[in-house]
Amino acid sequence: MAVFFFDTSALLxxxxxxxxxxxxxxxxxxPGQRIYVSRVAKLESVAALSRRLLGVxxxxxxFAAARQQIELDWNRRWQxxxxxxxxxxxxxxxAERHRLxxxxxxxxxxxxxxxxxxxxxxxxxxxxxxxxxxxxxxxRREGLHVIDPVEAG
Numbered sequence: 001m002a003v004f005f006f007d008t009s010a011l012l013x014x015x016x017x018x019x020x021x022x023x024x025x026x027x028x029x030x031p032g033q034r035i036y037v038s039r040v041a042k043l044e045s046v047a048a049l050s051r052r053l054l055g056v057x058x059x060x061x062x063f064a065a066a067r068q069q070i071e072l073d074w075n076r077r078w079q080x081x082x083x084x085x086x087x088x089x090x091x092x093x094x095a096e097r098h099r100l101x102x103x104x105x106x107x108x109x110x111x112x113x114x115x116x117x118x119x120x121x122x123x124x125x126x127x128x129x130x131x132x133x134x135x136x137x138x139x140r141r142e143g144l145h146v147i148d149p150v151e152a153g
Contacts, residue, residue: 002127005036020150088106
């Protein structure tokens, strides 16, 4: 089966309807997929959803449902990539080399870690799933296969 690392821009498409959500939900619905996310993705998801769903046009019921689903997924579904000093050091290199924002550099370091780790054990083809243009370009330059759910369909 395939191995996917979802950054926050792609992960959010599971919780709110937007361009690319159908593709994300279709992929997540396939049994046996290995889905990795970074530890920071939960914080980024909650922050983005609270800004979007509790801001100018509040939708507290939609936020509560999304928040509950995040907790369920976090506890049962995702394989969490924990941070290490090595990941932070690699993220610093990526930030400098590709002029990435801090969390994007950290996401790229985590994705690269998953790619290398799963390749060693023959876990299947790896893809970074992201709708962040700058992160996607940096990941491609680093040799990662990237899928943008908006482009994928």
